[in-house]
Amino acid sequence: MVLGAPDCQVQRDRRMESRTVRVERGQRAQVVCVLGTRIVIDLNGGSPADCKWFSMRHSPNIETEILNSDASNQKVVNGEKLWPLSRKTVLELYMTQASAEINDGKITFAYYGKGADAPVDKSGVYLTAVGISLDVDADRDGVVEKNNPHKASWTWGPNGQGAILLVNCDKDSLFSRTVDGDDNISLSKTDLLDMSKMVLRIQGPEKLPTGYQLMLHVSATDAQSLGVFYLHSKVYTHVLGRQKLFYKTRYTGTRELEFFVEGLRFPDEGFDGLVSIKASLLETQVEGIPETPIFTDSVAFRISPLIITPNTLDPIEVYVCSVKENYLFLKAINNLVSDAKLKVRICFEYVNRGDRWMQDEMEFGFIHAPHKSFPVVLDSPRDRGLKDFPIRQLLGPDFGYVTKVADADEVTSLDSFGNLEVSPPVTVRGKNYPLGRILIGSSFPTTSGRRMTKVVRDFLQAQRVQPPIELFSDWLFVGHVDEFLTFVPAPNRKGFRLLLASPAACFRILQDKKQEGHGDAAILQGFETKRWTVTKVLSTDIIVKENGYAQHCIDWNRDILKKELGLTEDDIIDIPALFKLQDGQAIAFFPNMVNMIVLGKILGIPKPYGPVIKETCCLEDYVIDQLKPLDLTCTFIDDVVSYHKKLGEVHCGTNVRRKPFSFKWWQMEEPQSGN
Known part of the structure; x- marks a missing residue:
């Protein structure tokens, strides 16, 4: 025709x-x-x-x-x-x-x-x-469809197209010493379940004229970011990735060749997470003359970002260390976890080697593809006593691990993950952040103070779906954002409240109690050699000045958070706190209540040992009164000796693994960079 x-x-x-x-x-x-x-x-x-x-x-x-x-x-x-x-x-x-x-x-x-x-x-x-069709799950429904017209490109959004890879960062085999993706071996079929299927579909006669061959191939750059396995002689063999840039197979007529593709690294500085694989039909016209491609089909993948969970998501498991002198703290945490009907996992001293700061060592997140999701622990570069806990105790089947290595002389206290928090989902000036935004502490914009190391900042930025916000935390001696903020769930339109440490709120409460005739009521009664009463705190000029400075620093962050998270004053609750300067940087005067553990509607709050008025602590009463409308239960935990005097609190000494977001990250409108 x-x-x-x-x-x-x-x-x-x-x-x-x-x-x-x-x-x-x-x-x-x-x-x-x-x-x-x-x-x-x-x-x-x-x-x-x-x-x-x-x-x-x-x-x-x-x-x-x-x-x-x-x-x-x-x-x-x-x-x-x-x-x-x-x-x-x-x-x-x-x-x-x-x-x-x-x-x-x-x-x-x-x-x-x-x-x-x-x-x-x-x-x-x-x-x-x-x-000839190289096929993947380009429409993201968990099924490898045939010859999707959009399979060679990747787009964001509810109607986006393009396949997704998981970084194979768990350990499915007992014989493996590290994450599955660190070698070219697939030792178990469960390992294949972490990978994305790719099918080479062929239709035609039983054979072709002589001189034709099929080849899968990747660029040298993409080969460092993915691996491909194929069933050969009853063994899943590594055929593509790393040093293997191509894999040739004979044409044998109509059939479907099933491959399994793994991601080898997360998006990072200089790597946007996009990779592609091609299938070509090669032709040789004369023996001894190089082959030439006569047809090429291509598929694109984006490697899933690491998504970090905010503390407003439902908790699954609580982690805490057992060290000398924290027996009563452990008992209180166990009771709190029992009330929340959760599991607690205790890291004993032979593992933690005296390092009690579970929050600082690691951050929990997850990775997600249409066919699979599993938790991943992000190990900080702080490398203290707990440094082996994440990889030795958490890495396992369907539990991934990733870390960023920094030069030892570059690592500061700001690289601990008490200095890494995530906001709940927010909408800011019409822009949706359905997975929230990462919050990290840094130095004041006009100084050259401490800052989270570049390899970690670059890694967090490269994930794209939770654009980071840098706050000012270098005014604190330890320097962590969890020393002045946290988020709690709330039954309002936004679904949360931001809690901010507030010396101003504390001074207002103390002034009210003094006017009510309680000026002699003590703070930290029994824990300080020097007796601090309400009147003495209010009349000590250096305390007033130092907390004026602390409030100014917190207000700087308050304004950033309101702008970058789209908050109003109604979204913020001030939690009374006092600070004192040590070598020009602030530490908590009494246990810092904002540094709490959030387990759904149950809060474990550092017991402040504030002025006792009519048999109850007035600071505790204030916090209970502020949080009661949110249907939150406040449990105050004594951490003075075991944590507070060592410059940390309840949140610093615990960690929580949480349920992942139900929102699918690939359905976001294409994310922009953070500030």
């Missing part, structure tokens, strides 16, 4: 990839045609000199279109329709179905000289059609 006027079908076909084939007079070439591509034949190049006309015949499984030939000047000679032949006349064709056998598509050309009524010469092409 000759296609004349370009109807809708022809216009669609014009978007097919095309391949030029050259024919020689008196010869019949053998050509393999991949379904969905067009063959372009230069008719003038294969004709004898001085030929002005040609005729054509072809089998019914071929569709053709003649271009650059004046159809109005056609003529018929001996029953054959002849087309005018010019130097630019070409034939475009495609095959409509896969071949059942070699050369079952045929097209012949007869060439006529000026005034001749018989052909001067003939040529032709034998065609074998094959279907």
Whole structure:
């Protein structure tokens, strides 16, 4: 069939990839045609000199279109329709179905000289059609569909397309010493479940003409970010990735080859998480001459980011250390966890080596693809006594591990993960952050103080889905954002409240108690050699000045948080706190209540040992009164000796693994960078 006027079908076909084939007079070439591509034949190049006309015949499984030939000047000679032949006349064709056998598509050309009524010469092409499709789950429904038209690109949003990879950072085999992706071995079928399926679908005759081969290949850059496994001789063999840039397989007719693809690294500085794999049909015309590709199909993946969970998500498991002198603290945490109907996991001293700061060592998150999700622990570069706990005690089947290594002389207290928090989901000036935003502490903008190390900041920024906000925390001696803020769930439109430490709120409470005649009530009664009463705190000039400075620093952050999280004053609750300066930086004067553990509606709050008025602590009463409308239960935990005097509190000494977001990260509108 000759296609004349370009109807809708022809216009669609014009978007097919095309391949030029050259024919020689008196010869019949053998050509393999991949379904969905067009063959372009230069008719003038294969004709004898001085030929002005040609005729054509072809089998019914071929569709053709003649271009650059004046159809109005056609003529018929001996029953054959002849087309005018010019130097630019070409034939475009495609095959409509896969071949059942070699050369079952045929097209012949007869060439006529000026005034001749018989052909001067003939040529032709034998065609074998094959279907080749490299397929992935491009529509993100958990199923590898066939030949998705958007599989070679990746887009964000509810209607986005493109496949997703998980970093294979768990350890499914007891025989492995590190994460599964660190080697080129798949020791268990459960390991394959972490990987994304990729299928090479082939349709056609049992064999092709000699000289054709299929090849999977990746760029040298992408090879460092992915691995591909294939079942060979009953063993899943590593065939692509790292140093392996290609994998060749023989063509053996209609079949489906199932591959499993793993991610090897998270998005990071200089790596956006996008990788691609290609499948090519190679042709060798003469033995000893290099192969050339005649068809290439491509698929794109984005590697799942690490998503860190805010403390407003439902808790699953609580982690805490057992060290000298924290027995009563452990007992209180156990009771709190029992009330919340959760599990507690205690890290004993032979593992923690005296390091009690569970929050500082690690942060919990998760990775998510349509086929799988599992938790991942992000290990901080602080490398103190707990440094081996995440990889030795947490890494396992469906529990991943990742760390960022920094030069030891670059690591400061700000690289501990008490200095890394995540906001709940927010909307800011019409921009949605359905997974919240990362909050990290840094130095004051006009100073060269401490800052979280660059490798960690770059890593967090590269995940993109929780754009980081840098706050000012270097005013604190320890320097962590959890020393002045936390989030709690709330039954309001936003679903949370921001709690901020507030010396101003504390001074207001103390002033009220003094006016009520309770100026002699003590703070930290029994824990300080020097007796601090309400009146003494209010009248000590250095305390007032130092807390004026602390409040100024907190207010700086308050304004940033309101702007970057889209908050109003109604979204913020001030929690009374006092600070004192040590070597020019602030530490908590009494246990810092904002440094709490949040277990759903149950809060474990450092017991402040504030002024006792009518048998109850007035600071505790204030906090209970502020949080009661949110239906939150406050439990105050004594941590003075075991944590507070060592410059930390309840939150610093605990950690919580939480349920992941139900929101699918790939459905976000394309995220922008943070501040």
